[in-house]
Amino acid sequence: MTGDDPETAIRRDRFSGGPARGFLSSLAADAAIFEADLAVDRAHVVMLAEQGIIEEDVAGEILAALADVEAAGHDALPDGEDVHEAIETAVIERVGPDGGRMHTARSRNDEVAACIRYRLREDVLAAIEATIALRESLSAVAAEHVETLMPGYTHLQPAQPTTVGHYLASYEGAIARDTGRLFDAYDRINRSPLGAAAFAGTPFEIDRDRTAELLGFDGTVRNSMDASSARDFLAETANAFATLATTLSGLAEDLILFANKGYLDLSDDYASTSSIMPQKKNPDTLELTRGVAGDAIGEATGTLSLLKGLPRAYNRDLQRAHAGVFEIADDVTEATGIAAGALATATWNVEALATAAGEGFSTATGVADLLAMAGLPFRTAHEIVAAAAPTIEDGMEPAAAAAIIDEAAREVLDEPLASYVDPADVEAALDPAASVAERDSAGGPAPVAVEAALSDATETRMADAEALTNRREALASAGKLRESAVADRV
Numbered sequence: 001m002t003g004d005d006p007e008t009a010i011r012r013d014r015f016s017g018g019p020a021r022g023f024l025s026s027l028a029a030d031a032a033i034f035e036a037d038l039a040v041d042r043a044h045v046v047m048l049a050e051q052g053i054i055e056e057d058v059a060g061e062i063l064a065a066l067a068d069v070e071a072a073g074h075d076a077l078p079d080g081e082d083v084h085e086a087i088e089t090a091v092i093e094r095v096g097p098d099g100g101r102m103h104t105a106r107s108r109n110d111e112v113a114a115c116i117r118y119r120l121r122e123d124v125l126a127a128i129e130a131t132i133a134l135r136e137s138l139s140a141v142a143a144e145h146v147e148t149l150m151p152g153y154t155h156l157q158p159a160q161p162t163t164v165g166h167y168l169a170s171y172e173g174a175i176a177r178d179t180g181r182l183f184d185a186y187d188r189i190n191r192s193p194l195g196a197a198a199f200a201g202t203p204f205e206i207d208r209d210r211t212a213e214l215l216g217f218d219g220t221v222r223n224s225m226d227a228s229s230a231r232d233f234l235a236e237t238a239n240a241f242a243t244l245a246t247t248l249s250g251l252a253e254d255l256i257l258f259a260n261k262g263y264l265d266l267s268d269d270y271a272s273t274s275s276i277m278p279q280k281k282n283p284d285t286l287e288l289t290r291g292v293a294g295d296a297i298g299e300a301t302g303t304l305s306l307l308k309g310l311p312r313a314y315n316r317d318l319q320r321a322h323a324g325v326f327e328i329a330d331d332v333t334e335a336t337g338i339a340a341g342a343l344a345t346a347t348w349n350v351e352a353l354a355t356a357a358g359e360g361f362s363t364a365t366g367v368a369d370l371l372a373m374a375g376l377p378f379r380t381a382h383e384i385v386a387a388a389a390p391t392i393e394d395g396m397e398p399a400a401a402a403a404i405i406d407e408a409a410r411e412v413l414d415e416p417l418a419s420y421v422d423p424a425d426v427e428a429a430l431d432p433a434a435s436v437a438e439r440d441s442a443g444g445p446a447p448v449a450v451e452a453a454l455s456d457a458t459e460t461r462m463a464d465a466e467a468l469t470n471r472r473e474a475l476a477s478a479g480k481l482r483e484s485a486v487a488d489r490v
Contacts, residue, residue, distance in 0.1 A: 029323045030083035034074040036118040037083050039482065040111060041066055043214035044194065045102050046485040053204050054101045060489040062102045065094040067490065082319075084108050084115075105204035106197060109228040109314040113193040116322045118215060120237060121475075123329035124186045128468050130336035131179040131244065135172050135461050137340040139454050142168035146447040146454075148350050149357040149432050150263065158360030161432035164348055165454070166445035171251050172457050178244040179464055185237045186471065192217035193227035199313035200224060214485065216478030229313040231321050235303045238325050241332045242293070242300040248332070248339050249293035252286040255342065259283050262352050267345035270338070285342055289335040292328075299328045357432040361392045366435035367405060367426060374420040384408045398427035 030037075042063060049059035069077070069090045078093070080086030085108070092099035145164035152162035192215060195201075195208035201224040208220050221227035258264040266283055274280035306321055364385050371381035387408040392401045402423055409417045417426060428434045440446035443453060 031074045032323065032326050033112075033115040033119050034083055035070075036115040037087055037111070038066055038070050039118060039215060039479075040114045040194065041087065041102060042486050043211045043482055044106055044111075046214060046482070046489070047207055047210045048101075048104055049489060050210065050485075051205055051207055053104055053206070056489060058098050058101055061095045062091055062099055063486050063490045065091040065099060068094060082108070082112070084111050105202040105206050106194070107199075107228070109198050110193050110196040110224075112318075113196075113228055113230070114215070116231075117189050117191070117193070117217070117233065119326065120234070120322070120329070121186055121189045123326060123333070124182050124189065124237060124240075125468060125472060127241065127244070127329060127333045127336065128179055128182045128186070128464070130333045130340070131175050131182065132461060132465050132468065134336050134340040134343075135175050135179070135457070137344045138168045138172040138175065139457050139461070141343060141346075142166075142172065142450065143454055145348060146450045147433075148348060148353060149436065150353040151356045151359060151362060152445075158356075158362045160365050161357040161362050161436050162445040163436060163447070163450065164353065165447070165450045167254075168343075169450055169453050169457065171247070172454075174247045174250075175244075176457065176460055176464075178240070178247055181240040181243060182237075183464070183467065185233065185240045187218070188236060189233045190216075190218045192220045193230070195220070196224035196227035199228040214478060214482045216475040225313045229310075229315075229318075231303075231307055231318060234321055234325050235300070235307060238296075238300040238303045238328065241325075241328050242296040245293040245296035245328075245332045245335065248335055249290045251339055251343075252290040255346070256283045256286050256290070261356070263349050263356065265347040265349065266342060267347075269345060270342040285338050289338055289342075292331050292335045296328045296332055299324045354432070359394045361389050361394075363430050363432060363435045364389055366429045366438065369438075370421060370425060370429045371417075376420060380412065384412050387411065398430045401430050402426045 045054070045059050045062050045066075048054045049056050066087070069087055072090075074083070077083065077086035078089045080089055088100065088103055091102060142165040145168070146166075148164040149161055150164050150167060151158050152160045152167070192208065192212035194211045194215070195206050212218075212220050221230060255264060255266075259266055266281070266286075268281075270283075270285045271281050272284045274282065303321060303325060306317055310317055368378065368381040368385045371384065372378040376384075385405065385408070388401075388405045391404050402417075405426060406417045406423070409415070409420075413419075417423060429438075436445050436447075438446070440449045443449060
């Protein structure tokens with residue numbers, strides 16, 4: 001039952017596929033769930049033996065055959081529609097007809113659903129680890145630059161001065177939410193569908209909770225129809241990866257622009273030169289990080305599109321639902337690591353940033369706030385500063401700028417600014433550093449506020465790291481439990 005022979009453990013010579021055989025097969029793509037399938041097979045066989053559904057000696061032969069299959073690897077599997085059929089065929093080749101008893105009380109429908117969940121949860125944990133590392137890089141660099149002035153933008157126009165620390169802390173918060181979405185997805189992935197069979201359960205006295213325990217699942221998807229057919233966890237995970245990739249894309253875009261303006265110098269390890277222009281230093285890694293978002297968004301959309309028209313319960317369309325999610329999981333996780341490395345090794349041009357922080361009369365809002373705090377309605381203060389803005393030039397001395405604002409106030413109020421505020425305070429408000437220091441509200445750019453935010457971020461990150469460790473330890477514990485149950489029978 002190898003090579004071009006259409007006879008397999010499941011189909012025999014009936015419905016062998018004919019000219020559509022290759023189109024039907026997912027065996028090559030199923031390399032991603034080869035290890036998962038072996039784990040699922042072992043847990044199921046152990047449960048069947050414990051429940052007395054198959055004899056202990058038969059279970060031992062099947063488990064020994066599965067060890068041989070694992071040692072030989074995916075590439076040595078016989079032909080088949082998928083990895084599940086190919087492994088079962090390989091076991092029967094080694095054990096004889098009793099090898100087919102491994103499939104008692106099971107369908108490929110619940111089997112593949114369990115394999116996908118088993119593999120996907122590892123991908124999600126790897127991504128969570130990468131986001132935690134990126135958050136650590138963001139916080140570390142932010143802590144070094146809580147007082148480093150930089151321009152803040154809206155609509156890509158100079159808006160208000162801020163700091164590098166405040167800017168990077170903004171991305172730490174966004175990536176923290178991405179971490180949370182991945183944890184949420186993990187907790188819904190980590191439920192066992194095994195035992196649902198095709199969709200209508202089984203008359204055998206199986207123990208679904210036992211297989212869930214042996215595989216490290218937190219419980220079961222109880223309804224058998226839901227268990228076999230559900231792929232909403234794939235859609236949720238794809239969207240979590242797409243959202244993370246979109247966050248990374250924004251960070252990459254900013255750093256690319258900052259490098260273009262001379263605010264930032266990327267390490268040579270995260271840049272490349274042109275094939276023809278030797279003077280060039282290109283932010284290629286960040287451009288690829290930005291590009292990954294398109295793939296991730298496409299996969300999230302494609303997954304939802306595939307699922308939207310499917311009736312209950314199982315349909316062969318689902319064969320195409322998971323491979324792309326595994327692929328973007330790898331790509332987005334790698335991009336997360338690249339972003340962390342590029343950020344940690346970059347050099348910020350403090351002088352250029354400080355100069356740019358005051359460009360475009362970026363302290364205008366600070367002056368308006370000062371007037372409003374002195375008792376003027378904010379809209380009146382806004383009118384005064386707006387009237388002065390066209391005449392105030394970059395690099396202008398604070399006293400000269402304050403005089404222009406005073407002139408505008410006289411036109412709007414028919415009285416000088418000194419009637420409301422000390423002219424020295426207006427000059428101080430025109431200084432980007434002073435403007436930033438004044439903005440000490442929770443989450444603001446003032447150094448004291450950024451330091452407090454980074455302290456909170458550290459606590460949250462440490463809690464997430466502990467949660468990640470706990471989940472990995474639970475999976476490792478289940479693996480040891482499964483290995484022990486297998487060892488008792490082989």
